[in-house]
Amino acid sequence: xxxxxxxxxxxxxxxxxxxxxxxxxxxxxxxxxxxxxxxxxxxxxxxxxxxxxxxxxxxxxxxxxxxxxxxxxxxxxxxxxxxxxxxxxxxxxxxxxxxxxxxxxxxxxxxxxxxxxxxxxxxxxxxxxxxxxxxxxxxxxxxxxxxxxxxxxxxxxxxxxxxxxxxxxxxxxxxxxxxxxxxxxxxxxxxxxxxxxxxxxxxxxxxxxxxxxxxxxxxxxxxxxxxxxxxxxxxxxxxxxxxxxxxxxxxxxxxxxxxxxxxxxxxxxxxxxxxxxxxxxxxxxxxxxxxxxxxxxxxxxxxxxxxxxxxxxxxxxxxxxxxxxxxxx
Amino acid sequence: xxxxxxxxxxxxxxxxxxxxxxxxxxxxxxxxxxxxxxxxxxxxxxxxxxxxxxxxxxxxxxxxxxxxxxxxxxxxxxxxxxxxxxxxxxxxxxxxxxxxxxxxxxxxxxxxxxxxxxxxxxxxxxxxxxxxxxxxxxxxxxxxxxxxxxxxxxxxxxxxxxxxxxxxxxxxxxxxxxxxxxxxxxxxxxxxxxxxxxxxxxxxxxxxxxxxxxxxxxxxxxxxxxxxxxxxxxxxxxxxxxxxxxxxxxxxxxxxxxxxxxxxxxxxxxxxxxxxxxxxxxxxxxxxxxxxxxxxxxxxxxxxxxxxxxxxxxxxxxxxxxxxxxxxxxx
Ligand SMILES: Nc1ncnc2c1ncn2[C@@H]1O[C@H](COP(=O)(O)OP(=O)(O)OP(=O)(O)O)[C@@H](O)[C@H]1O
Ligand SMILES: Nc1ncnc2c1ncn2[C@@H]1O[C@H](COP(=O)(O)OP(=O)(O)OP(=O)(O)O)[C@@H](O)[C@H]1O
Ligand code: SF4
Ligand code: SF4
Ligand SMILES: [Mg+2]
Ligand SMILES: [Mg+2]
Numbered sequence: 123x124x125x126x127x128x129x130x131x132x133x134x135x136x137x138x139x140x141x142x143x144x145x146x147x148x149x150x151x152x153x154x155x156x157x158x159x160x161x162x163x164x165x166x167x168x169x170x171x172x173x174x175x176x177x178x179x180x181x182x183x184x185x186x187x188x189x190x191x192x193x194x195x196x197x198x199x200x201x202x203x204x205x206x207x208x209x210x211x212x213x214x215x216x217x218x219x220x221x222x223x224x225x226x227x228x229x230x231x232x233x234x235x236x237x238x239x240x241x242x243x244x245x246x247x248x249x250x251x252x253x254x255x256x257x258x259x260x261x262x263x264x265x266x267x268x269x270x271x272x273x274x275x276x277x278x279x280x281x282x283x284x285x286x287x288x289x290x291x292x293x294x295x296x297x298x299x300x301x302x303x304x305x306x307x308x309x310x311x312x313x314x315x316x317x318x319x320x321x322x323x324x325x326x327x328x329x330x331x332x333x334x335x336x337x338x339x340x341x342x343x344x345x346x347x348x349x350x351x352x353x354x355x356x357x358x359x360x361x362x363x364x365x366x367x368x369x370x371x372x373x374x375x376x377x378x379x380x381x382x383x384x385x386x387x388x389x390x391x392x393x394x395x396x397x398x399x400x401x402x403x404x405x406x407x408x409x410x411x412x413x414x415x416x417x418x419x420x421x422x423x424x425x426x427x428x429x430x431x432x433x434x435x436x437x438x439x440x441x442x443x444x445x446x447x448x449x450x451x
Numbered sequence: 452x453x454x455x456x457x458x459x460x461x462x463x464x465x466x467x468x469x470x471x472x473x474x475x476x477x478x479x480x481x482x483x484x485x486x487x488x489x490x491x492x493x494x495x496x497x498x499x500x501x502x503x504x505x506x507x508x509x510x511x512x513x514x515x516x517x518x519x520x521x522x523x524x525x526x527x528x529x530x531x532x533x534x535x536x537x538x539x540x541x542x543x544x545x546x547x548x549x550x551x552x553x554x555x556x557x558x559x560x561x562x563x564x565x566x567x568x569x570x571x572x573x574x575x576x577x578x579x580x581x582x583x584x585x586x587x588x589x590x591x592x593x594x595x596x597x598x599x600x601x602x603x604x605x606x607x608x609x610x611x612x613x614x615x616x617x618x619x620x621x622x623x624x625x626x627x628x629x630x631x632x633x634x635x636x637x638x639x640x641x642x643x644x645x646x647x648x649x650x651x652x653x654x655x656x657x658x659x660x661x662x663x664x665x666x667x668x669x670x671x672x673x674x675x676x677x678x679x680x681x682x683x684x685x686x687x688x689x690x691x692x693x694x695x696x697x698x699x700x701x702x703x704x705x706x707x708x709x710x711x712x713x714x715x716x717x718x719x720x721x722x723x724x725x726x727x728x729x730x731x732x733x734x735x736x737x738x739x740x741x742x743x744x745x746x747x748x749x750x751x752x753x754x755x756x757x758x759x760x761x762x763x764x765x766x767x768x769x770x771x772x773x774x775x776x777x778x779x780x781x782x
Pocket of ligand 2: 498499506518
């Protein structure tokens with residue numbers, strides 16, 4: 123892949139958590155939450171990230187933000203390698219990558235006013251005078267569609283959608299270039315969800331932001347993303363432009379995932395692939411195609427032992443699959 | 452009490468449910484009416500806090516005590532008013548003729564009992580069964596809800612199962628006594644789409660095979676479209692619109708129903724286009740007005756008198772009703 127102009131790229135990124143056991147609580151196994159992910163995000167682009175619960179979406183987001191120390195692999199921000207940097211060396215890059223979370227309430231200190239919460243990043247980075255910071259807070263509130271008076275109030279006085287706006291305002295404080303949005307609208311009612319999605323799309327146009335947009339709501343991801351990455355058990359199994367992945371899914375897992383979306387149209391007759399079994403855990407995943415044990419189709423032993431290649435089957439459409447899922451065209 | 456049509460299994464009439472709180476008595480369900488037909492699925496949809504769960508709890512007589520009370524209305528189930536039957540009778544109806552599936556399976560399961568035992572308990576509570584027969588039936592139920600190796604699973608504890616498996620166990624418990632009505636309150640909200648598809652298919656199949664009626668509560672219009680025959684749309688404690696599912700999606704009348712349907716992103720929508728929104732937010736219980744509660748968010752022009760009084764339930768077509776002033780009712 124040509125990473126020349128990417129704002130962010132990861133190279134075979136791994137994030138393994140130790141699984142402790144026994145009397146001495148020694149690491150007895152590894153939870154391979156992110157297990158070899160290579161992807162890129164371009165300036166001004168939204169990359170959607172979808173997959174079932176526990177497949178490693180949040181861990182990938184947090185590893186990219188360097189909230190975790192990656193087990194191995196690379197993370198480059200505009201070509202600068204972040205994976206090995208110390209805390210101090212990371213500081214200038216921290217401003218560039220910010221996260222917003224599913225439940226803004228958990229990430230907003232309930233004892234602080236909204237003004238103090240949004241001002242905090244400026245204080246940490248020792249920016250501006252008090253008066254300047256107050257002005258910046260007012261500007262940020264205006265940007266996310268909240269009144270200036272919100273600064274003097276506390277998070278509990280706001281609705282879910284408004285709290286998510288507060289979280290977004292704080293994330294935007296340091297003018298980041300990349301925003302990792304981890305299920306930002308999942309806790310919101312549909313009428314409020316569309317307000318927040320519109321806000322994110324407006325901010326992107328206005329500020330040229332890039333997003334990694336994590337969600338389990340595939341209709342939402344499809345709406346907001348330029349490209350979509352499908353994750354299964356720690357790996358990206360398919361990556362393509364948003365329209366392409368919905369119109370032309372190739373991997374058996376992507377097909378099952380897309381066909382499972384309930385369509386809000388009672389005249390639509392779904393052509394559904396019902397998956398057998400449950401989402402497996404990323405502890406001790408198969409060496410080969412992670413999805414093979416669930417996919418139902420007959421697999422030869424070697425398919426289960428070696429990972430299929432990640433290949434570009436048409437322009438911009440990548441899939442990690444053996445020829446059964448991705449026959450040569 | 453008026454006549455109930457024979458095809459109707461459950462009819463809720465003008466149900467009012469309130470809670471005693473520090474801020475006084477708050478009405479969470481304010482005059483709600485709907486019916487569940489035999490062998491059919493009724494969907495209840497609406498945003499968080501609009502009273503869906505409280506409606507279900509009222510029907511089941513499981514309101515938190517002593518705060519929760521049914522203040523008025525009837526819950527007619529097969530000819531009896533459940534709102535007034537003695538607690539003793541209600542206990543035997545619950546789990547036997549009507550059962551409930553909750554969103555979070557862990558709250559419905561006892562963590563310290565084997566799964567098989569929990570199903571046996573329901574079976575022996577309502578039927579005269581030997582322990583061996585009950586165990587055998589419990590294993591059969593697990594098999595029926597699609598749990599592999601049911602003999603082994605029956606001996607396991609809830610924490611040994613995944614979320615999707617647990618929800619299957621909850622369904623097995625709910626169906627153990629062959630209820631006539633199942634009330635499922637967000638049964639798939641905590642699950643992944645792929646597992647949701649499995650569970651919804653399971654409920655559909657069991658309904659077809661056993662001829663049960665289902666009342667399905669969800670905030671997901673996709674789930675409604677796929678599984679329900681009829682739909683009630685709730686807003687701020689009231690049913691604002693109800694219709695056959697195809698009619699509701701094709702011809703929504705209430706500004707709230709229209710707003711809900713147009714604000715969800717569609718798979719076939721224009722990528723990155725601006726989504727429709729509903730301005731403002733759901734009012735708190737303490738701020739509810741007698742008039743149309745959606746009016747301040749509807750973006751429509753209103754004569755002031757429309758907002759003062761509760762609007763009548765108006766009939767649009769055979770099974771299509773809307774509680775709205777003429778502005779919304781006209782469409
Ligand atoms: N801090 C941690 N320590 C140990 N294991 C973890 C940690 N964080 C996540 N995991 C494990 O890593 C795997 C991936 O979790 P992650 O939260 O990234 O999934 P996800 O795709 O975001 O799921 P969801 O859709 O439920 O949010 C899971 O098996 C989880 O239990
Ligand atoms: N025990 C209680 N005491 C006081 N108020 C309550 C109680 N239980 C529920 N309520 C209120 O009743 C209203 C309706 O709640 P209900 O749980 O029925 O909403 P819902 O439609 O099921 O929402 P959700 O989609 O979030 O589950 C809410 O405003 C809620 O705060
Ligand atoms: S056919 Fe190949 S790529 Fe597809 S699920 Fe099976 S092993 Fe994986
Ligand atoms: S037009 Fe009437 S029914 Fe519709 S939102 Fe306004 S007051 Fe309510
Ligand atoms: Mg997550
Ligand atoms: Mg509820």
